[in-house]
Amino acid sequence: MISRETIDRVFETARVEEVIGEFVQLKKAGSNFKGLSPFSDERTPSFMVSPVKQIWKDFSTGKGGNAISFLMEHEHYSYPEAIRYLAKKYNIEIEETEQTNEQKEQADERESMFLVSEFARDYFHKILVEDSQGKAIGLSYFKERGFTDETIQKFQLGYSLDEWEAFTSEALNKGYNLKHLETTGLTIVKQDLLSDTGTKQFDRFKGRVMFPIHSMSGRVLGFGGRILTNTKKAAKYLNSPDSDIYHKSNILYGIYYAKQAIAKEDNCYLVEGYTDVISFHQSGVENTVASSGTALTENQIRLINRLTKNVTILFDGDAAGIRASIRGIDLILEQGMNVRVLMFPEGDDPDSFAKKVSNEELKEYLQNNSQDFINFKVSLLMKDAQNDPVKKAGLIRDIVISISKIPDRIQREVYIQECSRIMDISENVLFSELAQLDKKEKRDATKRPTQSKLTAPVLQKTPQFEKIDELKKYEREIIKILLLYGNNEVEFENFIAGEEVDDNEVTPLKKEYFKNVVSNEIYLNLQEDEVEFTDENFKQIYYEIIHQLNQSKSILVDAFINHSNTEIANLVTNILMDEEKHTLSDWKRKNIVIKSKEKDLAKMVLDAIYNLRRVLIEEKINSLISVNENIDEREQVLETVVNYTNLKLRLFERLNRVV
Incomplete structure (x- = not known):
C-alpha cells in the first residue's frame, strides 16, 4: 500500500x-x-x-x-x-511490499501477464551474468558482438538455459500461474495423456540469448530469442507470440530507450534487427529503433510520428532484402512524414559498420550519405532499367506512385520537379500521370456495391439532432465559472425594482454596484433560489467546492484534477481545457483576437445564474400547464403561471433579450 x-x-x-x-x-x-x-x-x-x-x-x-x-x-x-x-x-522513495501468491492470483489477467514478463526478464538476465552456462554461452556471445557490460545491463539482455523446463519450473516455484506463462508465450503447454496432469510444458526460448521487448514506458511486453547452435530445425530468431500485452506489428524494438533522442534530434533511424539497435546506441546514435524483422506497419510508423516527422531507413548491401522492404517508404509518405534512405557499403549492415568505425565516423557517415527516396529508388533500380525503355517507364511510374502518397501538395510538386530532372522527362507528363493516379484513387474510394434492380431503394432517414439539455448546459457553465474564476473578486451590478407609477406602469429596474468574490455570489444566488443541481457529477463537484470554501476560503482546482473519481477528474479536465482550443489553430498568428473573459466576468456570472433561473421557471410553467386540474383549481394555476411568466420577463430584461 x-x-x-x-x-x-x-x-x-x-x-x-x-x-x-x-x-x-x-x-x-x-x-x-x-x-x-x-x-x-x-x-x-x-x-x-x-x-x-x-x-x-x-x-x-x-x-x-x-x-x-x-x-x-x-x-x-x-x-x-x-x-x-x-x-x-523523479527519484522519489516509495514503499513497496512483496506480493504474496494470493495477491498474484488476484491480479487481473493483463497485469498478471506483465508480472510474469518482468519476472522472466530478471530471471534470464540473472542466468546470463551469474550462471556458469549463461556466462559460457550467452555472455560470451554478447561480448563477441562487442557489447559492454553497461550495454548488456541497459538493454536487460539475458539467456535461457538449454534445458526443457528450467525457466518454467522456476516460475511455478515462485508462485506464477502456468496459465499466464502460456498466454505470454514463455511456456508451451501440450497435451500428454501419459503424464499425471494430462499436459506437459517446456520453455519456448530454450537455449537462446534473450532480448526483452519494451513498451514506450519501459514495460516488458515480450521477448526475442536468438539460437546460437547451427540447427536447421529451429528458427534463428524466435519472437513471443501475439498476446493481450504484445502485438508485434504495434511496437518497435528500442523505442523505450530511443524516444527522448528521437524527439531531441527530430529524426529516427530505422533498422531491422535487435543487434543493429544495440550497436548504434552503444556508438552514441540513440535515436534508433528496429521493426524486429517484420515488414513495417502503419501502427509502427504512427509510433514514430508522435515523436518526429523525419525517418531515415538504414539498409545493408543486400539488394533483394531492400526490394522486399521498399513498400515501407510509401507507408511513411502516406502519414505525411519525410523519409530518407541510407545504404551501407556492400557486405556491411548497421551492426557491423558501427563496429568498424569510430563513433564520430559513424555519425558523419549517417549525416553525409542519406538520400531522398527518389534518388534512392533511381540508384537502386536504374542499373536494370537504363537500357530497357519499358523498365525505365516502370521505374518512373513507381516513383510517381510514391509521390502520390504524399498529402502535402507543395511537397508533391517539388518531388515531381526533382523526378523530372533526374529521369530527364517532362514535368507535364509526370503531373498528368499524378493526376490520373489521384482520379483512380478517388474512384476507388467512392465505389459502392451497386443496388440490385429488384431491391427497393432504401430511403435515407433525416438525421435526428439531439435536443440540447439547457439545464445541464447552464449547470456546466456555473461549474466552469467556479473552477476557472471562483476565487476572483469582481464588481457586480444589482437590480432594484422600480416604483409603481399606476396600475399599468412601473418605472424601469435600477442598478447598484458592489464587489464580491465570484464563488460567494454564485452560492448566495443558488441558495436564495434553493437550486439543486440535477446532474450527479455537477452536484458532487459543487458540494465539494462549498466544502473547500468552508475549510480554506478558496477553491482548490488541483483536488478535482487529481480526484479519485476518474469520471469527475475527466469532466473537470474537459471544462478547464475548453478555453485552450484556440491555441490548436494558432489564432494569434492569424491575427484573430481572443477576447479576454475576465473583463466581462461579472456579466458572465449573472448571465449563467439568470439563464439557470429562466430554464427552471420554464420547466415549472410547462409542468403546471400539463397538469389536468379540476375547474376550481384552474384559476389558481393560471394565476401561478402568470406570476412565473412575469418573473421570466424580468429575467429577459436583465439578460437584455428580446421577448
Missing part, C-alpha cells in the same frame, strides 16, 4: 509536460504545448498539454486528465503502477 504522503509528493513533483513529452512530440503553442494525438490516427495536432494547469486534453477523442490518467490511458497502468512509474522517474 502506497502512503498518502508519497502520492502527494508524486503529484507535487511530476510535471505533466515532461511525462507526456516522453511519448508525444510536443511543440510550444502560446503558454501550452500541442502535438499529435497518441490515441487516434491524425495529421493535424489536436492534443493539448497545459503546464499551468498540469492537465492534458485530446480533442480528437475527448480524453483528458493529469499525468497519472495519461499513463493509465496510454500505458494501461493501474493507479498504483502509474504512481510507481512517476516515483521512479
Whole structure:
C-alpha cells in the first residue's frame, strides 16, 4: 500500500509536460504545448498539454486528465503502477511490499501477464551474468558482438538455459500461474495423456540469448530469442507470440530507450534487427529503433510520428532484402512524414559498420550519405532499367506512385520537379500521370456495391439532432465559472425594482454596484433560489467546492484534477481545457483576437445564474400547464403561471433579450 504522503509528493513533483513529452512530440503553442494525438490516427495536432494547469486534453477523442490518467490511458497502468512509474522517474522513495501468491492470483489477467514478463526478464538476465552456462554461452556471445557490460545491463539482455523446463519450473516455484506463462508465450503447454496432469510444458526460448521487448514506458511486453547452435530445425530468431500485452506489428524494438533522442534530434533511424539497435546506441546514435524483422506497419510508423516527422531507413548491401522492404517508404509518405534512405557499403549492415568505425565516423557517415527516396529508388533500380525503355517507364511510374502518397501538395510538386530532372522527362507528363493516379484513387474510394434492380431503394432517414439539455448546459457553465474564476473578486451590478407609477406602469429596474468574490455570489444566488443541481457529477463537484470554501476560503482546482473519481477528474479536465482550443489553430498568428473573459466576468456570472433561473421557471410553467386540474383549481394555476411568466420577463430584461 502506497502512503498518502508519497502520492502527494508524486503529484507535487511530476510535471505533466515532461511525462507526456516522453511519448508525444510536443511543440510550444502560446503558454501550452500541442502535438499529435497518441490515441487516434491524425495529421493535424489536436492534443493539448497545459503546464499551468498540469492537465492534458485530446480533442480528437475527448480524453483528458493529469499525468497519472495519461499513463493509465496510454500505458494501461493501474493507479498504483502509474504512481510507481512517476516515483521512479523523479527519484522519489516509495514503499513497496512483496506480493504474496494470493495477491498474484488476484491480479487481473493483463497485469498478471506483465508480472510474469518482468519476472522472466530478471530471471534470464540473472542466468546470463551469474550462471556458469549463461556466462559460457550467452555472455560470451554478447561480448563477441562487442557489447559492454553497461550495454548488456541497459538493454536487460539475458539467456535461457538449454534445458526443457528450467525457466518454467522456476516460475511455478515462485508462485506464477502456468496459465499466464502460456498466454505470454514463455511456456508451451501440450497435451500428454501419459503424464499425471494430462499436459506437459517446456520453455519456448530454450537455449537462446534473450532480448526483452519494451513498451514506450519501459514495460516488458515480450521477448526475442536468438539460437546460437547451427540447427536447421529451429528458427534463428524466435519472437513471443501475439498476446493481450504484445502485438508485434504495434511496437518497435528500442523505442523505450530511443524516444527522448528521437524527439531531441527530430529524426529516427530505422533498422531491422535487435543487434543493429544495440550497436548504434552503444556508438552514441540513440535515436534508433528496429521493426524486429517484420515488414513495417502503419501502427509502427504512427509510433514514430508522435515523436518526429523525419525517418531515415538504414539498409545493408543486400539488394533483394531492400526490394522486399521498399513498400515501407510509401507507408511513411502516406502519414505525411519525410523519409530518407541510407545504404551501407556492400557486405556491411548497421551492426557491423558501427563496429568498424569510430563513433564520430559513424555519425558523419549517417549525416553525409542519406538520400531522398527518389534518388534512392533511381540508384537502386536504374542499373536494370537504363537500357530497357519499358523498365525505365516502370521505374518512373513507381516513383510517381510514391509521390502520390504524399498529402502535402507543395511537397508533391517539388518531388515531381526533382523526378523530372533526374529521369530527364517532362514535368507535364509526370503531373498528368499524378493526376490520373489521384482520379483512380478517388474512384476507388467512392465505389459502392451497386443496388440490385429488384431491391427497393432504401430511403435515407433525416438525421435526428439531439435536443440540447439547457439545464445541464447552464449547470456546466456555473461549474466552469467556479473552477476557472471562483476565487476572483469582481464588481457586480444589482437590480432594484422600480416604483409603481399606476396600475399599468412601473418605472424601469435600477442598478447598484458592489464587489464580491465570484464563488460567494454564485452560492448566495443558488441558495436564495434553493437550486439543486440535477446532474450527479455537477452536484458532487459543487458540494465539494462549498466544502473547500468552508475549510480554506478558496477553491482548490488541483483536488478535482487529481480526484479519485476518474469520471469527475475527466469532466473537470474537459471544462478547464475548453478555453485552450484556440491555441490548436494558432489564432494569434492569424491575427484573430481572443477576447479576454475576465473583463466581462461579472456579466458572465449573472448571465449563467439568470439563464439557470429562466430554464427552471420554464420547466415549472410547462409542468403546471400539463397538469389536468379540476375547474376550481384552474384559476389558481393560471394565476401561478402568470406570476412565473412575469418573473421570466424580468429575467429577459436583465439578460437584455428580446421577448
